[in-house]
Amino acid sequence: xxxxxxxxxxxxxxxxxxxxxxxxxxxxxxxxxxxxxxxxxxxxxxxxxxxxxxxxxxxxxxxxxxxxxxxxxxxxxxxxxxxxxxxxxxxxxxxxxxxxxxxxxxxxxxxxxxxxxxxxxxxxxxxxxxxxxxxxxxxxxxxxxxxxxxxxxxxxxxxxxxxxxxxxxxxxxxxxxxxxxxxxxxxxxxxxxxxxxxxxxxxxxxxxxxxxxxxxxxxxxxxxxxxxxxxxxxxxxxxxxxxxxxxxxxxxxxxxxxxxxxxxxxxxxxxxxxxxxxxxxxxxxxxxxxxxxxxxxxxxxxxxxxxxxxxxxxxxxxxxxxxxxxxxxxxxxxxxxxxxxxxxxxxxxxxxxxxxxxxxxxxxxxxxxxxxxxxxxxxxxxxxxxxxxxxxx
Numbered sequence: 001x002x003x004x005x006x007x008x009x010x011x012x013x014x015x016x017x018x019x020x021x022x023x024x025x026x027x028x029x030x031x032x033x034x035x036x037x038x039x040x041x042x043x044x045x046x047x048x049x050x051x052x053x054x055x056x057x058x059x060x061x062x063x064x065x066x067x068x069x070x071x072x073x074x075x076x077x078x079x080x081x082x083x084x085x086x087x088x089x090x091x092x093x094x095x096x097x098x099x100x101x102x103x104x105x106x107x108x109x110x111x112x113x114x115x116x117x118x119x120x121x122x123x124x125x126x127x128x129x130x131x132x133x134x135x136x137x138x139x140x141x142x143x144x145x146x147x148x149x150x151x152x153x154x155x156x157x158x159x160x161x162x163x164x165x166x167x168x169x170x171x172x173x174x175x176x177x178x179x180x181x182x183x184x185x186x187x188x189x190x191x192x193x194x195x196x197x198x199x200x201x202x203x204x205x206x207x208x209x210x211x212x213x214x215x216x217x218x219x220x221x222x223x224x225x226x227x228x229x230x231x232x233x234x235x236x237x238x239x240x241x242x243x244x245x246x247x248x249x250x251x252x253x254x255x256x257x258x259x260x261x262x263x264x265x266x267x268x269x270x271x272x273x274x275x276x277x278x279x280x281x282x283x284x285x286x287x288x289x290x291x292x293x294x295x296x297x298x299x300x301x302x303x304x305x306x307x308x309x310x311x312x313x314x315x316x317x318x319x320x321x322x323x324x325x326x327x328x329x330x331x332x333x334x335x336x337x338x339x340x341x342x343x344x345x346x347x348x349x350x351x352x353x354x355x356x357x358x359x360x361x362x363x364x365x366x367x368x369x370x371x372x373x374x375x376x377x378x379x380x381x382x383x384x385x386x387x388x389x390x391x392x393x
Contacts (some may be wrong), residue, residue: 004183008178012057015191019050021079022199029203042085042202048078049195059177072111072124076104079128080199083135089205090138090149103130121177122170125163125187132156132163132194146208155193221295223273223281232294233353234305239292240350243306247346251312253303254341254360255283255319258372260299265330272375275336278326288317302357308344316340316375324373337373339364342368344377 023046030039055062055071069275080100087096104346107127111120139145139153166187169175175184219231226232243250257263257279264272276299283303287293292304305312343356359378367376 001046005046006180008180008187008188009057009059009186011188011192012053015188015195016050016053016057019046019053020193022195023050024187026199026203036206039206040087041081041088045078045081045085046199048074048081052078056177057192065243068120069108069112069383070119071118073104073108076107076124076127076131080104082202085202086135086152086205087138089202089209090142096134096138099134099189101133103127117176117188118170118174121175122167123347125167125170129160129163129167136160140148148201148204148208151206152197155197155201159190162187209356213251224277224295226284226301227281227292227294229294231294232292232296232302232304235292235294236353237350239290239304239306240347241351243347244305244349248307249344249346250356251305251308251316251342252360253305253312253316253319253346254364255301255303256339256364257299258337258339260336263334263336267334271331271334272328275334278329279323279336279338282322282326283319286315286322302360312344313342313375315379316342320373320375339367340375341365341367342375342377 023043026039026043026046052071052073052075055067055074059067059071061067078145080103084097084100104127106342107123110123114120114123133156136153136156139149139156142149145153145359166175169181169183175181221228240250257275260272262274263275276295280293280295280301283293283301287303287305290306291308292302292306294302296302303315305315308315320338320340324335327335335347341360341362343359343363344354345352347356363376363378367374370376
């Protein structure tokens, strides 16, 4: 008797208990929290797996119809639902869900067709690999994958490796469900790991997802998808610090949609919202990923461009010119323009952000006074006290 000589029937019943415990704990944990569909899917997965492990553990004590056919079907459905819940947390849904359903259906049919118990073991192992491996890849591949995500994906792949060995052993040497071998023991130990890591990992990933949503809610304008006022100022201070260290120029653009109130009054707020979203999307096409772009008022936007002098003014003019052409998704006959105030300097202090905002705002109002739909620049630096000059862009 060695450490790897496990009693398979007892092990499966322990797996049943483990999945039931995970179900109870998950329900208790989420009782007073916002219910997401992925949580319900995961709980259902654990219920299916609990029933499946019970039926499989009764092999030889109940009919094969219940133990082999229904047991394997419910187990694969449970695995599929569990991986569906994980994939939903990574925002990859329909392609994997369809693949899981196809794998489960094919494996269940093959188990029904072939009478050899060794083939049932091989088919179940291959189907398990087909369900877990794609989810592992989805967890591992993204560049922004968290360390937790990578660790869970790696464990899923390790479990797949155990099932590869088990499937090969079943094909080559014959391996019944209750056979006591080192390969069987390793496979069921990995199943224990999946039960523990799957349940805990799902909860932790769910918390990560919730944390990302909370950060987005605190920093992103929900209508346009860009930084909100508070986040814009916070990121601008970081950008100014970098510009100060490198002694590089920055350009601040203050942008206002002309006569936006008339758009809301004439076409309604839904159209006004569409204008704001369309404009933000257009600006993103003309700025760089490291430029700071935010909505700081109702129809007022700001862009802080790094390492930009004459180039910043060129960008401002392109934004102004292309805005006149934005008609997609808007009512026929509706067009709008923007006025832009700009100021460029090599900052000396983060405190200069307030002055930059004041100077660019003065230039913006000069653009409004001059007839709107134009760019005006301030010739003052943050240290100057004289009124801003204006120039036609």
